[in-house]
Amino acid sequence: MTAKPMTKTQLVAALAEKMDADKKTATAALDAVAELVMQEVSAGGAITLPGIGKIMCRARPERQVRNPATGETMTKAADKAVKVTIAKALKDAVNG
Structure with a gap:
């Protein structure tokens, strides 16, 4: 069984400890x-967080989807999706 994900409060506390700063400063940094x-990303660009990965917005074209309950096929309009590509350093750290 996996552990619960870290909450924002726990993340802020850990970040404050790593930065040798108070929680208010860590919260401001995380929020920024x-x-x-x-x-x-909402403007359509991409951003790389070193050691973590790349976050980008990807346009998805209009496509046919099927309702699993009824089997009915319908057209889903084009939309955008957020895509995260994990950095090799993080993959290696997890699998290392």
Whole structure:
């Protein structure tokens, strides 16, 4: 069984400890990074977080989908999806 994911409060506490700063500063830093990622990706760009991966917005074309309950085929409009490509360093650390 896997452990529960780290909450924002736990992440802020760990970040504050690593930065030798208070939790208010760590919260501001985390919120700033999240806001920058959101702005860049929602504008259609991509952002690389060194050692973690690359986050980008990908356009998906209009396509045919099937309702599994009824079997009915319908057309789903084109949309955008967020794609995360994991960095090799993180993959190696997990599998290492």
